[in-house]
Amino acid sequence: MARVVAEYRYEEPLTAEQYARDAPRLADCLEVREARLVATYVSRDRARRISVFEAADAESVRNAHRSATVRFESIWPAEDPS
Numbered sequence: 304m305a306r307v308v309a310e311y312r313y314e315e316p317l318t319a320e321q322y323a324r325d326a327p328r329l330a331d332c333l334e335v336r337e338a339r340l341v342a343t344y345v346s347r348d349r350a351r352r353i354s355v356f357e358a359a360d361a362e363s364v365r366n367a368h369r370s371a372t373v374r375f376e377s378i379w380p381a382e383d384p385s
Contacts, residue, residue, distance in 0.1 A: 307338075310378070317349045332368070
């Protein structure tokens with residue numbers, strides 16, 4: 304499994320309700336693609352977020368987001384720099 308990072312930007316700050324609405328839809332679409340969410344981080348102003356996934360590839364994570372209709376800025380493969 305590869306590490307994949309998703310970046311998100313919000314015109315209005317991300318609310319807990321918005322995240323709670325999107326998270327289950329995305330989780331179902333990730334499961335179909337044998338991917339899983341590892342961690343999520345939100346900026347203090349809640350205008351940006353990143354999530355780290357384990358998946359076969361970045362395209363699997365992109366397709367999961369598209370199927371769940373969860374908007375993203377970019378999704379890219381990542382690796383440990385060490």
